[in-house]
Each structure stands twice: as structure tokens, then as C-alpha cells.
Amino acid sequence: MNDIMNMSRRDFLKAGAVLGGGLVLGFRLPFAGFPFEAAAAQEAPYTPNAFIRIGSDNTVTFIVNKSEMGQGVYTSLPMLIAEELECDWHKIRVESSPVDPIYNHTMFGPMMVTGGSTSVRSEWERLSKAGAAAREMLIAAAADVWKVDKGSCRAEKGRVVHKSGRKLTYGQLAERAAKLAVPTEVRLKEPARYKVIGKPRHRLDSPEKVNGKAEFGLDVHAPGMLTALVARPPVFGGKVVSFSAGRAKGVAGVTDVVQVPSGVAVVATGFWPALKGREALEVVWDEGEGAGLSTAGMREEYANLAKTAGAVARKDGDPDGALAQAAKRISAEYEVPYLAHATMEPLNCFVDLRGDRCEIRTGTQFQTSDRNAAARVAGLKPEQVNIHTTYLGGGFGRRANPQSDFVAEAVQVAKGVNKPVKVVWTREDDMKGGFYRPMWYDRISAGLDGSGNLVAWRHTIVGQSIIAGTPFESVMVKGGIDDASVEGAQNIPYAIPNVLVDLHSPKNVVPVLWWRSVGHSHTAFVVESFIDEAAHAAGKDPYEFRRALLARHPRHKGALELAAQKAAWGKKLPAGRARGIAVHESFGSFIAQVAEVSVSPKGEVRVHRVVCAIDCGRFVNPDTIAAQMESGIVFGLSAALHGAITLKNGRVEQSNFDDYPLLRMNEMPKVEVHIVPSQEPPGGVGEPGVPPLAPAVANAVFAATGARLRILPMTPEAVLRAMKSA
């Protein structure tokens, strides 16, 4: 990364002046070629959009193309630019970028999207180069003014300084710099010289999040704006047969009742009249084929499927033969439920549709998809749709929907109302609205030889494909294998000579979507619990058992060892407490967690402490890593202890935080995060903290009670049942 970078002229789309004087700099990287190569070719050759804008008033604005949903990108990405630009950190402003090809993802192809824990990984090179190029142009401008050699000037804290001591601020230089050619090669810093990268920085978005001024989608307001709530079918896939708007329209404040493809929208002057109006609305629904669906029935169907051979995701050696000959065989079934993202800010979307313009303001992770969907609905060209990305009150994947559900629906509503309108989802709407983490059923067996070595592993996975039916299907589903269904299971790191991983992808009407850590959210639970079962069957310590099988995976092993060491693995704990361990790789990072738990006689699992070790390669902001690990651990623990979306007669049984509980302060364990020093390429941090948590806790419960928890969530009833059969 620290070599001289050669860039083609085309990499920089434009350096130019901003209105009122100043420098703007845009930059692109060639795409990795995935998955919409063709669309890339149609990009406009010129775009005024940029990543860096330096005003003659010395303000430095970074236009960030990733959505800030808590993961800290409005700080980590500016840190990358600031490192090279040598600007004054306190003068930095952050703006969300519009939708434009220049802001497309550098790994995923021609689309603007935030997801897959990729923001830092995918922008590191581009933003470093952009910062370095801008710095070089400012230095060249100063050298020009002073008629001196560039080599005698340096940049520091937003100024160019000549060795004579003369100084000019970036603001004074910006306009002149804008007229210079963009350098075709820039030298990036040696990591040893980093001043910003790798050191903790306060978040740039904190002050406005603490004083209440940060604008989220739900906070958007415009003159004359109306608020709409949509009555959606009680069953996924249902349709409106007829409705009567009379009583709804009788509610003071209700202005319109309009049918949209997803249901019937009640439009009013505010949230409360819209809610009252919706309560008064009478709709006759055709519930469709989903009306018979129940998770209990699906569980049976999945369990039967799991007994049959699926599409093969991985086959090493002769797993069946090795199993048959093994000295000892173990097998088990694991089950995890549908889960809701339950972002703290419920879904919402503001749309102002007039004539040939559509202005959208919302918290979204997937601007390109949303813009295209909005254009389709509005009958406009994508360029006529502008999306302003507000802060997101949580994303976790829910706001990155290839079907653009909440955006497309809001544009539908706007079409029926000739005013700016904000569609708001109540918590209940959000909870029942689908796009869940799929429910999974796994059947898994292992064979051990006479000395307790793992010789065979056979893992059958059953659950809906997230990717099937989306534009990604052709790229991401190969030979019946959706990689997002098997990730973390198909690539288990343990040295086992005979391995089979196969997959069934049943279909039904329940909408599913990526949920923080995607497939890993379930595969890590199954694999890391079952490897623990294998260790127990082999009569070995679960930490040492894993360690021995990870000889060829030093990063797994490094994280595992650090977590074990920091958690004092093997040392005695107070009576009633026990430790469990798990390690998992996801999104380019390697994480091990040790959970310390106790279980009450009533079956309540209490997690006292979680020690987390992460190897995420080179990193930008260590405090963000700690925060994201804490966050992932809480997210994982909410799911492990409480989370379940269930269906009966096609209806989602949960509606709000009373029946879909999330972890609260009184259940919060002490969390410690340790970073493995690493010079490996950067890995993600937003998601990978989640997967190891559930198995670490389940393994600790086993160590404490002898009860193996193979079904999530670990409700007291489930724990008591497992304890009885232990």
C-alpha cells in the first residue's frame, strides 16, 4: 500500500473549482467486475461529484459514500483521507454523498451500497489516494505561488509550509490547486508514519447525536408534508380485495386513503391521525397461500428435508465411509428461528414527487437499488431521482433491501398524494414486516477415531436462500448453493480429512434478508457448538481440541489463544460459573470469544463476562473496533437469549419489544476487547462480532450444567428442557 501508486487519468474523474472558489476532487477505482459489469460502461465521463471539497474558507468537507448507521464510517473514512491530506481534523465536515457512479462500491460493482462489513476495506485505497493527490496539488499550488521547488514544501494541519517558514492555508491555495493537473502518481505513507490511522479518534457524529440535532429519516420534515401509515396484509403475500375508507376519512387530520400494491395507505397531517385513521380503516384481504403457514409446520418440513441429501457445497474425501468406520460417532440437530433486525429507528421514507423530479430522504444502505426502484415506480429515469441519505437509526442489513420495499412503497404512496409525504412504520409494522434472518435447521454428525481425532464431518443445512429471487441470484447462487446459506459452514477451518456440507433451500412466502453477519449468524452457532460436542466426545479440553485442529490457520489460532489467555482459560471460577469458547472467521476478520455464564435453577442464563479477541488486520480506529465488538456481542446475545419470530396461521406472532425482547442494561455482561496486532489486509468489524457469541454462551452453559443447548433462543423453558435430558 505504501508504494508509489500509478493511476490512469481516468481514475480521477475531475478536479475542479467549487462555487465561490476551492478545490473538489473526485476519484474512482476500477470495479472488481461484480456483478453488474455492463452497467459500469455507461457511466458518464464527467461528474461534478467528489470525495473532498476544500473551500477558500478553509473548510474541508468529506463527501462520504457509505451510510452511517452506528458503525462509525463518518469517522473511519474521513480518517483515511485525513491521514494523507494532512488537514486539520477539527475543520472536517462530513456530508452524505448523492447517488452517482463515482460513489459505487469498489468491491461489489456498480452500485452504491453499505454492507458486508466492507466500508473501510473497500475504500482504504481509493480514499488514501484521493487524500494524497489533493495534498500534492495543494503543495504544488504553494510552490507555484512562492516560485520554489515542491520538494522544499510540506503539508501539515491544513497548511503548506515552506522550509523558510512561509505558510499558506489550504483555503488560500484551494482555487489555484484546482487548476492544476491531478498527479498520476502519489506516494502513500509508510504505516510507521501514520498519525491518524490506528489511533483512537472521537467520532465526528457524536456531538449531534448527543444533542438531539442529528437528522434521521424519521426526523425529516418539509413544508406541507403529510404522514402516511400503510395497512399491509396480515399474511405475507396477501392482497387487498376491497376496502372502505369512510370511517378512516372521518378521523380528523386524515387527508387521503390510497391503495398501493403493498396495501392501503392512510395519509394524514401527522403520525397520530394517520394511526387513528388506519385503525378505522376496513380492509378485506385475500390472504393467499401463506395463510396456512406456521413455523411449527416448517420445522417439521425442514427436519424431514435434513434427512435427505442436498446440493453439495463441499466434499472432501469419503465422509460417509469415514463416518461408518469411525470408532465413535456423534450427531445432533440444531435449530435457529427467524429473527427481526428491529433497528431502533423503525423504517420510514420521505418522498417528494413532483413532475419530473423525485426527492427521497431516508436512511438507506442501498441507494442504487432504491433509486432504480423509485424511478421504476415513478416512471422517471434514475437520474431524475435524488436520494439524500440521512443518518440511519440502525441498519443491520434491513435497510439494504434489493427489493427496496420501504422506498418503493413510499414512492407508490407519493404517487397517490400530490404532496410531500413521509411513510412511517410503527414498531409493530416493522416487526411484522418480514425480511427476516431465515429460520434454519441443521443436521450434523462427526466421527472420531480411537484416539479422539476428528475423521469425518457431515453437515446438512436447511433454510431459505436470501439471494434467490434477487438481482444477485445469477452471481451469488452457483449450482444450487447460495453462498450466504453455507458461509462459515462450508469453509470450516478445522483439519478434518472427510467433510460433507450440503444444502436444501426450501421456498416459502416469508421474506428473508441479510441480518447482521448473514449466514454466519447461524453457521457459527452450529459449527462451534458441535465442535465443542466433538471435543467433549473426545474427552479433550474444548480450547485445546480446537487449537490442535487449527495448526494451518494461524489467524484463527492467534485470536483463539489471545481470547483464552485474557479470559484465564482453565483457571477456576466461582462455583456455578463456567466458561465457553468459540472462534469464527467472517468478513475478513477472525474473532474468538470466551463467555462466562451461570444458570439459575429456573433455567435463566446469565452471561457475566465476554472476552473478545479480534484479528481484523490493519485497522483505522481501534475505539470503533471495541465499540463494534461490544455491539456485535449485545446483538448476538439478544438473539441467543431472546430472539424468535414465529408464525401461526401465516401471521407473525410477535409485534413489539414486549414479545420480541432485546438485551437490556440489567443483562449486560462485562465485555473486554483485545486486538491481535496484525499487518494483514484490513477486515470488517461491523458484523463479525456477532457469530461467535451464541456458541460461546451455549458452550459455557454446557460446561456449567451439562445441558447442550441446540435450539435458540435459550429461553428458561428451553434450558430446563435441555437440563432434564442432560
Next chain:
Amino acid sequence: MIKLTVNGKRYQVDAPPDTPLLWVIREHLGLTGTKYGCGIAMCGACTVHIDGRAERSCQIPVKDAEGKKITTIEGIPDAHPVKKAWLAEEVSQCGWCQPGQIMSAVALLAEKRRPSDRDIDSAMTGNICRCGTYQRVRRAIHIAAAAGAKGGRK
């Protein structure tokens, strides 16, 4: 017309009397720092102070708030030890729950100058943070307490 006193300012609002205070604060007064999360007193995102006590504004019909002293996140000064501790400890992630967390914390510290972990559990358990910032919330409250938070009643 309903008369309200919010952050020391008087307002007259034209809203049906059963409208939850939350929506009046957000939509009529334009003070969007107070957040909606559940509408059923389960999350604490809508927490405001009414006569100094932390209350869930989604549960209070606006007519019941007449004549009371209402404080929202916008009414807590930036120099308040709780807000300062929140920045120092870098509590916020997505930020949606944070105004509610801060309002609960300010009210707790107004009542107990040096709260124990147990006090924090009981005062803060009604505030959900989906981003999982609880450990930092706890730390920030202890730090604000040490800095001598007396806020909440101005």
C-alpha cells in the same frame, strides 16, 4: 388549543387531546431529538422530563402535560456533565436511543448523585439500545456522577 411549556418556552398547539406528547413534541414543536421506538413504554427512546422526572412521552396524552414543566434533550445544556461524559466515553453508535438514554441518566443523577451499578440497572433498564452501548452508558454515568452531575432540574 393546548398550552405547553417545553425547555422553558411556552407553546400553544392545536392537537387532539389524546395525541401522545411524543408526537406533539416531534411534529408540532419540531423538536425531533425525542425519538419514537415502540409507542408502548417498552424502549425509552421517547424519554423526556416532566417536572424533573423521567417519563415516556409516548404514554402521556398531551392534555395531561398541560401546566407541567417539560424538558427534552434539546433542553439539556451542552455543558451538562452527562452530555460531556457521553462524548468523552464515545457512547453513541447509531444514536437513535441516545437522547432517551441521556434523559434517563440525567434524571437518575438528579436523584442519586453517586448511583451504584444496581441503581444504574434499575434506572436504565427501560432504555433499549439495539446497538448495544450499555457498557459505555454505564461508564459515562459513573463519570458524569464523579464530575458532579446535578442536572435534570434547571
